[in-house]
Amino acid sequence: MKKSWFGSGFLLLSLSLVLLLSGCSSKGDAVASEGTTGDKPATLKIKIADINTNATFRVAVDKGIFAKHGIDAELINFGTPAEGVNALFIKQVDVAYGADFPVLNAVAKGDYSIIASAGLATDAAAATWKLFVRDAIQQPEDLKGKNLSFMRGTFLPYLWDEYLKENHIALGDVILTGQGAFDEAYIALKQGDVDAAWFSGSALSDKLNALEGVHELTDMSKTTVRLGMGIVTSNDFAKQNPEGIANFLAAVDEAATYAQANPDEAADIMFKEVKQPKESTLKDLPTNPWKVGFTQAAYDSLANQKKYMVDTGIIENDFDLGSKLSLEPLKQALPEAVTYEK
Structure with a gap:
């Protein structure tokens, strides 16, 4: 009886070890392959x-x-x-x-x-860039001597350059003021610190259209800039x-x-x-x-x-x-x- 019990116990212990080691091996393989094989890419x-x-x-x-x-x-x-x-x-x-x-x-x-x-x-995308100006500016020529806003580090100096040239205005005839964001330009235009600024986005355009003393003069689709x-x-x-x-x-x-x-x-x-x-x-x-x-x-x-x-x-x-x-x-x-x- 002792021999039989010892043999059975040894067999069970051996099987347990095999299963445990197999489980560890399978888990290790899964961790190693996670994110590098199969359908899911590495994060x-x-x-x-x-x-x-x-x-x-x-x-x-x-x-x-x-x-x-x-x-x-x-x-x-x-x-x-x-x-x-x-x-x-x-x-x-x-x-x-x-x-x-x-x-x-x-x-x-x-x-x-x-x-x-x-x-x-596209032309439609260009049209979303709108030039808003103070009411004293009714035509491009009125921009002479005015303070024009641009966003620092953006293409807006290029847009201003092209727009002014198209309307026969020299850069030396205006003042360009660099600003950091649209919100800053909006406040400056509202307070009269600048006279004109380009904006993009319907939310801003809606705010500007409702702003007293300011109106839309043109949009970028009417220029050569894309x-x-x-x-x-x-x-x-x-x-x-x-x-x-x-x-x-x-x-x-x-x-x-x-x-x-x-x-x-x-x-x-x-x-x-x-x-x-x-x-x-x-x-x-x-x-x-x-x-x-x-x-x-x-x-x-x-x-x-x-x-x-x-x-x-x-x-x-x-x-x-x-x-x-x-x-x-x-x-x-x-x-x-x-x-x-x-």
Whole structure:
């Protein structure tokens, strides 16, 4: 009886050890493979520069689109996209977006790359940029001698330059005052500290249309200026996270498509997150669709803006634009959206 009990006990102990070791082995294999194999991508933490009127990133967060693509997104808010691009320099953010002007300003400074275009301004998109002026200004000629606002680090000096030239006004005939955000420009215009300023977005336009002593003079669609929009990151971040950037761009593209297909839901998200009136989001979405990719037209828009910036001394040292494009992650994520070839 003793022998039988001892043999049975030994057998049970052996089986228990085998099962325990097998369990440990299976658990270890699962931990090692998590995020690196199968359908779920590895998680990458990305700090993303954003502004209050952009629905794309907030939809991507709220609807779990970033999470699905393995992106742990932290949105950091700025007054303008240009401020967000500038935040790259102090490593406050990992990725930023903006018009050609601030994006080129970033890559001209050294170790930064354009990873995608987010679209080109159509006439409808250009029309959302409106010039509001004090009531004493009834025609372009009345701008002579006046104080004109622009957002520092943005394309607005270029827009002013082109608009004034089209109306035969020299830059020396006006005063240009740099400001940090639209809210600052709004208050300055309201108080009469500046006489004219460009604004974009339905929420601001509605406030300005209701403002006493101020009216809309024109909009950008009536000028020759059209904008591209780019997404930019540091070279180090691009080199260290090619797969993560591909996943990020795929998520942004999916969120942009979702926002356009579900405008009411996007408007609800924007109201919940930043208290933007729903009607403002519904007005802005159709005229400012994000289109992630990179085309010859996107390159040409950047090249034309770069020429202006070099010619006027805004960019001191010219550079090869092609060397500032890091499009491999985009080609991996959205191959059909990349039609530009060097």
